[in-house]
Every structure is written in C-alpha cells, then in structure tokens.
Amino acid sequence: MKIGFIGLGNMGGPMARNLAQAGMSVTGYDTAASAPDGVSMAATAAEAAKGADVVITMLPNGAILRAVANEVIPVMSPGAILLDCSTVDVDSARAVADQAAASDIGALDAPVSGGIGGADAGTLTFMVGGSAEALAKGAPLLDIMGGRTVHCGPSGNGQAAKICNNMILGATMVVTCEAFALADKLGLDRQAMYDVASTSSGQSWSLTTYCPAPGVGPVSPADNDYRPGFASELMLKDLGLAQQAAESVDAPTPMGAEALRQYTAFTRDEDGEGRDFSAMLPRFAARSRSQS
Numbered sequence: 001m002k003i004g005f006i007g008l009g010n011m012g013g014p015m016a017r018n019l020a021q022a023g024m025s026v027t028g029y030d031t032a033a034s035a036p037d038g039v040s041m042a043a044t045a046a047e048a049a050k051g052a053d054v055v056i057t058m059l060p061n062g063a064i065l066r067a068v069a070n071e072v073i074p075v076m077s078p079g080a081i082l083l084d085c086s087t088v089d090v091d092s093a094r095a096v097a098d099q100a101a102a103s104d105i106g107a108l109d110a111p112v113s114g115g116i117g118g119a120d121a122g123t124l125t126f127m128v129g130g131s132a133e134a135l136a137k138g139a140p141l142l143d144i145m146g147g148r149t150v151h152c153g154p155s156g157n158g159q160a161a162k163i164c165n166n167m168i169l170g171a172t173m174v175v176t177c178e179a180f181a182l183a184d185k186l187g188l189d190r191q192a193m194y195d196v197a198s199t200s201s202g203q204s205w206s207l208t209t210y211c212p213a214p215g216v217g218p219v220s221p222a223d224n225d226y227r228p229g230f231a232s233e234l235m236l237k238d239l240g241l242a243q244q245a246a247e248s249v250d251a252p253t254p255m256g257a258e259a260l261r262q263y264t265a266f267t268r269d270e271d272g273e274g275r276d277f278s279a280m281l282p283r284f285a286a287r288s289r290s291q292s
C-alpha cells in the first residue's frame, strides 16, 4: 500500500516508522521534523499525497488540518482515504470529511489514546468516525499502528469520543489530586488513602493506573518528578476542545469547565507547562483554600 504521512512529530514520527517497518511504502512531509527510519520525504504535502492509497495526517490542531486538507484533497485519487489521527475539534473533522466526500475520497477521523509510548510500540487505541467502507480500507494500517480500534459512528464521532473521554480524565485527575492534598492536611497517610480509595467507590484510572502520589500505587510520572507522560498543556488542549464542542450543541458541562479553569491557571499562569498533568497534586498540596 502507498501511504502519504503528513505531520511527523512526537506521535506521527514513530507511527510512520512502524508503517514503513511493516513493509508499506511511506512518503512523509513535515514543515519541521526530519524523516523517520524507512520514510522518504516529499517537498510538499501535495507531493506526499499524490498517488497515495491512504493519506495520514497527525497535526497540532483543526486549523492546520483544514489547511493541509485544502492542499491534499485536490491531488488525491478518487477512492483514496484521508485518515486523520490528530486530536482536533469535531467541526473541523466533519468539514474535512464533507470536503473529501465531494471529491469521492473517503475520510476517517481516528484520534488516538496511548501517547508517545503507544505510538512508538504500535499499541495505540484508535477512536474512529467515518463510514464502515472507509474503515475497512484503513483498518490494516490502524492494526499496524495500534492495538485496538473502536468504530464510534459517522464522521466526527471519533473526535467526540476522544474529547468526552479526556474530559472525564481531566476532571477525575483534578478531584483525585485535591483529595490526596485534603488527606494530607487531615493527617491521613497517602498509602492508606490509596489502599481505601483504590478498592472503594472513589476508584478510577487516574488513581489506580496513573496515581498522582509519588511512591504510591503503580509506577507513574509522579515517580519521575512529574515529567510527562501526558503533559498539562495537552490536557488543556483537550479540555478546551470539549468545551468548544459542548457550546456548539448547548450541553451543560460544569465539571469539564472547572477542570479547564484549573488546567488553564496551572499551565498558563503557574509552572504547569511541560509537567505531567498529574502534577496538580503538588500544586494543591502547596496551596491554601483561598487560592483554589
């Protein structure tokens, strides 16, 4: 299969390399990043896309995705697939899919979870929006880059699933961190707090898989001085997308809005940028009630 891969950053680089290692012919393009192993580079996005069976994009945001789609869709062959793995707003995903359909090109929005480690190991989870027919064509590639694919419905639904999941994650991490900081001030040992909550109704992924308290629970970024992991600014991006989507359909999301407020302050006004999103725990531990 001939693949064009646009956006070869922290995530796209290892994903493209895994496709090349699996024997695919991969032509890449990036405005800054260099060629991953086995990938030949084109001079423009259009050149990377021309003649490709599948064009994969892994880009920072919806505006850049729309700009790249404007460039590549006119040169793609009818029947080819545009497979976007970036995390972008639902509206951009649907607009790009409509634009592709008008040129007889299939479109899939397939954002991922699993982070840089998952991209490197080829174990990402893909949440996919688009037709079953387009997914059947893209599935062999998703199987190389990832371990699990969930078809979430028509175009945009992959992005919808991603931002709903990450809104739960962000809000859950905030409350888990504030609960540990409260436990500290109440004189409750963090291990005891973990032993109770991890086996009781306060249990969550944020607590039992990614515990924000160093030395407690499984190894997590907290045990590595809160180096990411999943950086606070990436959580901030996803929480912003969730609020944007909620506004567009008039859905009430008070906890998501509060999580966004917390990560905005942490990332923009404090020392959160470049730190793992679980570093909310030392933040709360160092603050008083009037600073929340």
Ligand code: NAD
Binding pocket: 006, 007, 008, 009, 010, 011, 012, 029, 030, 031, 032, 033, 045, 058, 059, 060, 061, 064, 067, 068, 085, 086, 087, 088, 112, 113, 114, 115, 116, 229, 230, 234, 237
């Ligand atoms: P990144 O910034 O490392 O990579 C983005 C790449 O796109 C960069 O190399 C940049 O030069 C390139 N680029 C920007 N504009 C371009 C253009 N017009 N044409 C071609 N290339 C262009 O970001 P990343 O961490 O690889 O994330 C990519 C996407 O994956 C984002 O949407 C992000 O939200 C999502 N994501 C990231 C993670 C993570 O842990 N890093 C996890 C899940 C999802």
